[in-house]
Amino acid sequence: MKFTQLFTRTLKNAPAEEAAINAQYLIRGGFVYKEMAGVYSYLPLGLRVIKKIEDIIREEMNKIGGIEMKTSVLQNKEVWEKSNRWSDEVVDSWFKTELKNGGEAGLSFTNEESYSNILKQYVSSYKDLPMYLYDFKEIFRNETRSKSGILRGREFYWKAMYSFSKNENEHNNFYQKEAIKAYKNIFNRVGIGEKTYLTFASGGTFSKFSHEFQTLCDSGEDIIYISKNDYGEGLKMKEGRAAINKEIFTEDIKKDLGLGEDFEEKKAIEVGNIFTLGTRFSEPFNLNFIDEDRAKKLVFMGSYGIGLSRLMGTVVEVSHDDKGIIWPEEIAPFKAHLISIGKNSEAEGVYEELTASGVEVIYDDREDKSAGEKFADADLLGCPCRLVISGRMDSDEIEIKRRTEKEARIIKKDNLLEELK
RNA sequence: CGGGCCGUUGUGUAACGGUAGCACGCGUGAUUUGGGAUCACGUAGUCCGGGUUCAAAUCCCGGCGGCCCGACCA
Numbered sequence: 459m460k461f462t463q464l465f466t467r468t469l470k471n472a473p474a475e476e477a478a479i480n481a482q483y484l485i486r487g488g489f490v491y492k493e494m495a496g497v498y499s500y501l502p503l504g505l506r507v508i509k510k511i512e513d514i515i516r517e518e519m520n521k522i523g524g525i526e527m528k529t530s531v532l533q534n535k536e537v538w539e540k541s542n543r544w545s546d547e548v549v550d551s552w553f554k555t556e557l558k559n560g561g562e563a564g565l566s567f568t569n570e571e572s573y574s575n576i577l578k579q580y581v582s583s584y585k586d587l588p589m590y591l592y593d594f595k596e597i598f599r600n601e602t603r604s605k606s607g608i609l610r611g612r613e614f615y616w617k618a619m620y621s622f623s624k625n626e627n628e629h630n631n632f633y634q635k636e637a638i639k640a641y642k643n644i645f646n647r648v649g650i651g652e653k654t655y656l657t658f659a660s661g662g663t664f665s666k667f668s669h670e671f672q673t674l675c676d677s678g679e680d681i682i683y684i685s686k687n688d689y690g691e692g693l694k695m696k697e698g699r700a701a702i703n704k705e706i707f708t709e710d711i712k713k714d715l716g717l718g719e720d721f722e723e724k725k726a727i728e729v730g731n732i733f734t735l736g737t738r739f740s741e742p743f744n745l746n747f748i749d750e751d752r753a754k755k756l757v758f759m760g761s762y763g764i765g766l767s768r769l770m771g772t773v774v775e776v777s778h779d780d781k782g783i784i785w786p787e788e789i790a791p792f793k794a795h796l797i798s799i800g801k802n803s804e805a806e807g808v809y810e811e812l813t814a815s816g817v818e819v820i821y822d823d824r825e826d827k828s829a830g831e832k833f834a835d836a837d838l839l840g841c842p843c844r845l846v847i848s849g850r851m852d853s854d855e856i857e858i859k860r861r862t863e864k865e866a867r868i869i870k871k872d873n874l875l876e877e878l879k
Numbered sequence: 880c881g882g883g884c885c886g887u888u889g890u891g892u893a894a895c896g897g898u899a900g901c902a903c904g905c906g907u908g909a910u911u912u913g914g915g916a917u918c919a920c921g922u923a924g925u926c927c928g929g930g931u932u933c934a935a936a937u938c939c940c941g942g943c944g945g946c947c948c949g950a951c952c953a
Contacts, residue, residue: 470903470915471891475946486890495945549953568953602880602951610952662953679952733953761953800912830914837914848913857913 459502459792460809461822464488466501468835478677480771481607483783487838489791496604496612498767503839506791508615511766512594514647514788515617521643522636524590524619529572531596533564537575541742551599553612565598570735570761573620574743581757584624584749588632592619594766606677608771609727619762624749626664626736629758633734637762641671641730648769649786653776654729655701657682658715664736666714670703671730671764675775678727683707686720727772735759783840784861792820794878795841797832799848808847808856808871817878819845837861843878 466488476482484490489504500508516526538544544564546552553565566572573591581587594617604612621637623629638656645654650673657672672682681704688698700717712718740746740757749755770789777784785791794812796819798805809821820841822832829848836844844866846857851868858877859866869877 467889467904468915469890473890473945474892475885477946492945543953551952570953599952603947603949605947797913827912828914828916829912830916833914835915846913850913 459820461820461824464502464820466503468838476607478605478607478609478771478775479778480609480774483774483778483838484607484771487783487840490608496601496610498608498611498613503791504770507770507785507789508766510789510791511648511769512617515644515764515766516594518640518643518647519590519592519617519619522590522632522640523588524592526593527591528593529566529569529576529595531566531598533566533572535562535564537571538564540575541571541739543571551601553598553600566595567597567599569593569595569618569620570739570759571743574739574745574759577622577757578743578745581622581745581747583747587622587624587747587757588628589622590619590632591622592617592762597765606679606771608767609677609775610679611767614765614767616763616765616767620735621760621762622740622745623758623760624747624755626758629734629760633732633760637732637760638669641732641762641764644764645671645673645729647788648773649789650729650773650776655682655684655699655726657701657703657726658706658711659703659731660706661734662736663738665734667706668731668733670728672701672703672726673729673772673776674724675727675772676725677775678725680704680726680728682724682726683721684724685717686722687718689717727768727775729769729772730762730764732762733760735761778840781834782838785840785842787842790841791839792818792841794819794843794845795836795839796821796845797829797836797847798823799829799832799846801847801849804853805847808845808874812874812878815875817875845874 468488469486472482472486476485484504485492487503488501489507491499491501493499535544543549551567554562557563594615596613597616598613601610601612604610621629621632623632645651654671654673657670658667659670661667672680683702683704685700689700700715702711736758737756740759745757746754747757773786773789774783777786794817796805796809802823802825805821809819812819822835840861842861844859844861851857854871855868856871856874857866857868
């Protein structure tokens with residue numbers, strides 16, 4: 459893409475009221491536009507990042523047998539009354555709206571009801587199970603206090619997977635072996651694996667714990683405790699460190715998990731959450747099946763969520779410097795950011811060639827901008843590789859600098875594709 | 880939902896109760912071309928509604944909106 463095709467413009471200063479780093483850089487770079495508190499539009503650059511995150515998650519979900527679908531945003535009141543979650547006394551974050559011809563509908567704030575209700579029509583035999591369904595969707599929560607840029611919005615974009623198993627054993631196997639692995643892959647691929655911990659959190663009726671994926675960050679709103687010791691693969695997200703959410707950090711729990719006293723307190727952002735639902739929803743929706751033994755049984759469920767917009771904001775929070783964002787390779791809006799300093803016709807050729815070779819490149823073709831401004835914009839936008847064509851090099855050469863490096867190098871154009879691999 | 884701070888061109892900021900100014904951006908032209916370059920001429924603003932006053936961005940009341948702290952977060 460060429461810069462001049464982009465209608466967005468970078469800002470030298472962030473809006474004064476934005477305190478969160480993610481809001482400052484995403485707005486300055488033209489990735490997002492704030493519509494109101496907690497509600498953001500995704501501009502072309504921001505959408506590219508979201509799409510890349512989405513692609514990674516989709517791949518990992520498909521790898522563990524996930525099947526993608528899409529549940530509706532407008533929700534049927536009667537469906538939610540079955541699970542007793544329509545009432546504002548029970549769930550206070552609803553956005554509800556009146557229908558013109560009477561009745562009400564809600565904007566979905568989660569998907570358990572949709573899935574349970576739909577599957578009631580299709581699941582009847584043990585042969586139908588297990589089943590793993592997921593969707594990407596806008597979610598609406600009437601937060602009394604949305605905050606921290608795109609980290610906690612009233613409207614946000616998420617992926618939710620639901621597992622439908624024949625029994626608890628089958629569920630646990632998927633949950634422990636497949637789902638956790640897929641989640642680790644996702645956070646590694648979006649570039650925050652090093653800082654992200656599989657964290658024990660409060661469970662429910664059907665399991666002692668749920669698990670959160672918590673990314674260490676001072677601007678996080680959660681507090682977790684991380685062990686200094688390595689407790690081995692069983693608890694491992696990274697380096698065998700055990701992590702426990704403050705909400706359940708008690709002596710009993712530590713003893714339960716066989717952990718010592720060597721914990722340190724950290725702030726973190728919850729980027730993912732997986733939960734054993736058991737029959738909490740299959741029961742009210744009569745979501746049952748006939749098993750091999752001819753007995754009628756309730757489907758055993760689990761939920762697996764990731765907020766994509768929050769994830770994008772988290773990456774900015776943990777991966778930036780004083781000049782701008784440093785996007786990890788796999789989710790950068792473009793692989794390369796090509797700058798021409800008074801050599802547009804030559805740069806144009808490089809742009810065409812890279813694009814033809816399948817390299818995603820943004821080419822700053824603005825003729826009325828100084829070199830300094832182009833460099834500043836490249837740093838702000840944060841693509842992994844900066845390429846420069848200028849009078850400083852021969853016509854068969856090009857300058858390359860990684861966003862994470864200080865020094866630029868001049869290489870032969872012939873070697874460019876190899877460098878970008 | 881409680882508490883605090885705050886609303887001035889697209890962004891950042893200034894203006895004692897008395898001409899709404901500056902910088903960036905944007906437009907036109909010229910000079911520039913390795914870290915937000917220079918010059919000239921333009922463009923664009925007081926959140927909304929009341930009140931006080933000869934006069935309100937400024938003071939008062941009400942509303943709306945934003946941010947932060949806390950509560951909340953299936």
